[in-house]
Amino acid sequence: MKLNEANLNALPAGINVPNYDRKALTPGIVHIGTGNFHRAHMAVYLDDLFGMGLDHDWAILGAGVREGDEKMRRLLETQDYLSSVTERAPDSTSTRIIGAMPGFVPVDPTNAPLIAAMSDAAIRIVSLTVTEGGYFIDPKTGTFSPEHPAIQRDAANPDAPETVFGAIIAALKARRAAGLQPFTVMSCDNVPHNGHVTRDAVIGLARLSDAELAEWIGTSVAFPSSMVDRITPATGPHEIQMIAGLGLEDAAPVTCEPFRQWVIEDNFPAGRPQLEKVGVTFTEAVDAYETMKIRILNGGHAILAYPAGLRDIHFVHEAMQDDQIRAFLDKVEQTEILPIVPPVPDTDLSAYKQLILERCANSAVADTIRRLCLDGSNRQPKFIVPSIRDVVAKGGDATGLILLSALWCRYCFGTSETGAEIAPNDPSWEQLTLVAARAKDDPSVWLAMREVYGDLGENAAVVARFDQLLRAVWADGSQAVIARYLDGTL
Incomplete structure (x- = not known):
């Protein structure tokens, strides 16, 4: 049976589905990079929270800046942005449908739709899963590299940025001009000191074209650090066949281990969902x-x-x-x-x-x-x-x-x-x-x-x-x- 909203209540027995009204969800988070790890980790935590009847104004709006992100958007669109997540242990397997993402921003070379989405007052967190190599770090210094060609292109064209950090800067600039509170920027990547690394990338790029804006970002925008953990293999024919064996047609199923952990620095001036109620650790010792x-x-x-x-x-x-x-x-x-x-x-x-x-x-x-x-x-x-x-x-x-x-x-x-x-x-x-x-x-x-x-x-x-x-x-x-x-x- 095809995975989509219309079929949710008729899926094969043993597949758990959201127990909340997805139509009542409103986005509070734009998440950039909706690959397997995100859908097995952050999306699962929020799905748990929504299932408790809490924080339905913190749904995820998916986003991306690469060609592969647009392919993912089109694929998930055919499934009403639903994903199956199968937790596998040697003695047990359980499959659930995650409904925490009700929409996905169209991916555009200029990032205009993404910038518009992040400029919406309802968005209070922008989170990222862009891989360890996506932060433009100079390997020789371990710090942000302003010389990277993509960064130089964005510095020369700040109104039509190609990178995720350029899009974030453009959205923060738009919110500032509109008198809106800035969103919090939260990395969910496996990068040491990821909050500091993200802050350096955003401010470092902004400084190349607008030093005054960079100064404002440095004093006004929060970049909490986080630690994320869950073993999540890539999806291949084996995983697609496995989920088909349950009677479910999902073109992008996610498999993962039962264990998961999320530790976050509690620094969210614009507010945050009550993730501590579903097992997230908030601490200064990230x-x-x-x-x-x-x-x-x-x-x-x-x-x-x-x-x-x-x-x-x-x-x-x-x-x-x-x-x-x-x-x-x-x-x-x-x-x-x-x-x-x-x-x-x-x-x-x-x-x-x-x-x-x-x-x-x-x-x-x-x-x-x-x-x-x-x-x-x-x-x-x-x-x-x-x-x-x-x-x-x-x-x-x-x-x-x-x-x-x-x-x-x-x-x-x-x-x-x-x-x-x-x-x-x-x-x-x-x-x-x-x-x-x-x-x-x-x-x-x-x-x-x-x-x-x-x-x-x-x-x-x-x-x-x-x-x-x-x-x-x-x-x-x-x-x-x-x-x-x-x-x-x-």
Whole structure:
């Protein structure tokens, strides 16, 4: 049965549907980037809240600035902007229909419809899921890059911006001229200090064309930080067939793990929905939660993924069934990462680590190693390099983390250890494969990538250890080297 509003009350048994009147919803949030993660995370929390009969004036108006966003809008339009979300655990599966998004702004190259939507007084929050790489961060400095070509284009054409940040600035300018309170801008991306990063991008771009407006944004607009977490695989034929097996036709079904977490800095001058009633944590300690998640979960994903990728392992749970890979993940987490993660309120870090291992082992989610290996050039500087730096600064032994960097380098060579070709899996894949090939004979060139490692490549001890480990991986293979790491003979 086709997923749409008319069919909601006739869907197959076992599929939960919204228990509220979607016609009574009014948008209070414009969300830019309505991919799988958003629909499995923020949209689910709001659906829960609406189901309690609360805050029906905080519905989501979907939006985007890319060609792919327009494809998503057209697809969801045929379903009255409904989405199925299936939570999968080894012993249970549950599917629900999420109705928290009653509309979607048409995507236009000038972003005029998006700017108009955000200029509406009813919109009090603009939230973003634009991926880790969407914030125009200079990899060499870790800060906003005003030199990026897209930013330069928006600076020259502020009334017809191409970027999400240019559209936000134009809408804030329109609201200011109309005497309306500015909306709150909230990043929902897995970026360290995402509130500060978003603020820097918006103000940095505004400063290039209107310094006075930039000053007003800096003093008037809130950019709360947040930490988001839920394992949400990409949708493919398997997921579409799975939902069809339930008797439901959904062209963009979402599957995810049962676990979800959302931690937010409570800084919303224009108001916010009562998300604390559905499990969201509001705290001033977002940075602590974020560091824990980025170092232990996201860092753990990398530790798990690259040895598995070199062995042609397809699914994450299959990697967790490999005794050596699981032991490698556990040892690096326990001995190198946990000791440098700051305390988190009401959280046992060892228990959190154990939860991560259990989540990765969830065979029902069918998350892929290739997804975890994706975009290492953006993820390594955020998830692994800071841990290496902190361990070294405290005089600790970062061998496991440095070995992980060697495994990433070997992966970027472009073939697995069976000789199978690894398809491009990074925006900078061509450059990475060239550097990885050179690093086979001169490992130091890998750490010399300042956009990834910063000045870590100038640390003689780290360079020497990396040199030893990468040469060993090439000479003996990853399994032999990991075995020596695990038994302490490396």
